[in-house]
Amino acid sequence: MELTLTQALTALFITVDVALRLAAIVVVPYNRRPASAIAWLLIIMIQPIAGWIIFGLLGNNRLSAGRRKKMAAIQELIGESTLDIDDVEPLPVSPEWLPGVVALNRTLSSMPHVGPTEAVVWGEFDSQLEAMARRIDEAERFVHVEFYLIVASERTEVFFAALERAAARGVTVRVLVDHLTSVRYPRRKETVARLEAMGAELRDMLPLRPWKGQWQRLDLRNHRKLVVIDGRVGFTGSLNLIDPSYLWRKNIRRGLQWRDTWVEFTGQPVRALGVLFWSDWWAETNELVELATETPESHGDLNASVVPSGPGFEGEINLRIFLELVHAAERRITIVSPYFVPDEAMRYAITSAALRGIEVELFASEIGDQFWTYHAQRSYYEELLRAGVKITLFAKPTVLHSKFMTFDEHVSVIGSSNIDMRSFGLNFEVSMLIEGASMVAQLQGMADGYRLQSSQLTLDAWMARPRIAQAFDSIARLTSALQ
Template sequence: MELTLAQALTALYFTVDIALRVVAIVVVPYNRRPAAAIAWLLIIMVQPIVGWIVFSLLGNNRLPAGRRKKMAAIQEVIGETTLDVPDAPPLPGRPDWLTGVIDLNRTLSSMPHVGPSKAIVWGEFDAQLQAMARRIDEAERFVHVEFYLIVASERTEPFFAALERATARGVTVRVLVDHLTSVRYPRRKETVARLEAMGAELQDMLPLRPWRGQWQRPDLRNHRKLVVIDGRLGFTGSLNLIDPSYLWRKNLRRGLQWRDTWVELEGPAVLALDALFWSDWWAETNELVELATEAPESDGDLNASVVPSGPGFEGEINLRVFLELLHAAEQRITIVSPYFVPDDAMRYAITSAALRGIDVELFASEIGDQFWTYHAQRSYYEELLRAGVRITLFAKPTVLHSKFLTIDDRVSIIGSSNIDMRSFGLNFEVSMLVEGASMVTQLEGIADAYRQQSTQLTLDAWMARPRIAQAFDSIARLTSALQ
């Protein structure tokens, strides 16, 4: 019997439909977390054609081959440069377990743990901008600026004015900004014009311009935030260089204000921050320079090492280092993370710490700026509360955007990395592993100030939340596994 055209097309459709489902079962789970694989398979099984299109765009977190080659080359250069740099002697009172964490980071990243270093933690936006402006005014050779987001505005004017003064006296200013993020925010053209007019060298990171052959997974982003001045002073943390409202009308209507933590660093660890800047600069410009090896002097009481991470590094370095710290804690863990969507390993590490009697406190925001991420984060609260984790919610309309950990009384982490699967697998991040009681004291002081503006979440209150909110939490938790 001869098939009609409609019957033939129907048969072809079902053949392709079945083939796409079968191929997905083989392809999707390869080298992928089970939770992520299941989520992708669910999407493809519901609608194979649409699911495969989305998977082809967002299912691969590998960089293009050319960029991977560059990243491998710069990591080799960093490894050769730091090979003979010894780790600093342990500070008095160093816990025995910290040496293993330091060794892990150095094996994966080649970054040495060096000192002595000095750190000042800045907790308010205007103070953060003024601190950078003062240090930029001291620059004699170069200022390296790398941010996820840079926008010239009235609130960021002290920083831009300091850069203008620096270029006017002959200082080289190099600026890196994440491309796709920056074009989504207001005042992009004005910001670029301002930087170009002052003579700064500006480069977009991970540009997404298919018409120029620049393409990678759209949500692979460079999320690092750092400033290096003459290789002797550095800044890093959670800050984006934009008005605390982020200038979007919806934020202004809601009165949202972002709050960050920013650390000023002096000492040999600044060289590692600068090496990270140069790796990103070379990836975008092909300009490769000899890395500085002469450590700046400091009379500080800290040791520190850079923890770099991102698709260009193997082994999810930040996740591994964070897990080691959580498993090793003996007294107290403080976690401040605006986006908290842990994988299974992180979830078990946190709840196990609480169950073995460690005082674990998680700071998050009462309000969210990203709907699905906010609800995905909330889906973990019941398990955390039942395990004994204290959840402290910063009062709205502030979005608590700080990102740091303190472990007991001598070890801390501060940087750009959230406790979520995006920061562990998709974003380029920078964190500082800091050894020393004075840094923990400063960060715990910041946390104390947060508590004054926060409420403690109880299990009873949480279980009484509206059913519709519970439904959104559950749905968001499923989609959060996609990477």
């Protein structure tokens, strides 16, 4: 019997539909977390054609073959550059479990644990920029700047003016900025023009320019934030170099202001931060710039390791280090994270710590700037509260963007990494693992200040929230697994 055109098209549609669904069952779970695989399969099963298109754009968190090869070479270069640096002996009062965490980071990243070092925590935007400007004014050889976002404006003028003065006296200024992020924000052209006019060397990280063969998953981003000056002084933390309103009209209308934590280091750890910039610069330019190899003058009562992570590093280094620290803590854990969407391992580690009697406190924002991430984070609050985790919500309209953790009295972590799967699997991040009571005291002092501007969330209040909010939380939790 001869098929009509309609029947033939229907048969073709059914065949393709079934083939796409069957292919998804084979392709999607490969080397992927079960929760993530199930979420992707759900999307594809609901609408195979659209689902496969979305999966093709966002389902692969691997770098291109060329960049993977380069990242392997970078890890080799990092290993060679730090081979002659021995891990420092633990401080006398440090916990017995810390050397194991240090060894894990050294094995995964080749980054040494060094010291002594001094560190100053800066908690206000203007003081953060002024601290960097003062150090840039001391620069004699180079200033290396790497940020997720850099925007010239009235509030960031003190930093850009310091760069101009440095360039004018012959200091080499190199700037790395995440490409896709920077083109999405206001004043991109003005910022580029300002840097080029002063003679700074500006390069985009992870550029997305398909017409030039520069392509990867759309949301693979370089989220690192660091400044290195002459290999002597370094800065890192959660800061983006942009007005605290992020200059979006909707943010200004809502009165949103981002609040960050920024740390200034001197001494030995700065060399490791410099190695990370050096490797990122080479990844984007194929140019090996100068690397401070001399031992910087060291003072202070802290030791520290750089914890690099990203798609080019095997083993999700930041996730592994954070898990080890949570499991090891014996008395107190403080977590400050604007985007807290943990994977299953981190969720169990944190709730288990609370259940075994550890005092665990999570600081987050009362208000969110990213709708789905905000609701995905809220979907974990009930479980955390029932386990005994204290949840402290910073009062709106401030977005608490700081990212740090403390463990007992002598170990802390600060950097660019959130507690979410984006930071663990998609973003290039930098964190500092710091040994020493003085840093814990500074960060706990910061947390104590946050608490004065916050409210404590209770289980009763949380369970009484509107039904519509609960629905959005549950839906958003599904989307958080799409890695």
